[in-house]
Amino acid sequence: MDEVAVAIADPVRRRILSMLRDAPLAAGEIANRFAISRPAISRHLRVLRASGLVRDELVGRTRIYRLDPGPLAPLVDWLGGLVVPAGWEQRLDALETEVYRTRRERRARGPAAHRTEHTA
Structure with a gap:
């Protein structure tokens, strides 16, 4: 749960998750929507992958990212207990x-x- 909380603490990563909620996207498509460098986006995607919130698949030479909301469940349950x-x-x-x-x-x-x- 802590790794997920750290992953969603960053506004760029939250925006990436919101984008992936709508549809899977290639790494380049994600990077094009930000005014920060591609290596910075790559680091954000790595954090999201490590937390389990996104999955990636190599299709040819393109890496496609998909949202996996499953790891959010324990955090949502914990937050719900506070309300x-x-x-x-x-x-x-x-x-x-x-x-x-x-x-x-x-x-x-x-x-x-x-x-x-x-x-x-």
């Missing part, structure tokens, strides 16, 4: 709790109590 549900999420969580509590109470009272509720 406190707000608004509707809290209300829906409370509703879910109430529904389960009511079901437990009905089961505890048995089927006869459930029938009398509907006929009353």
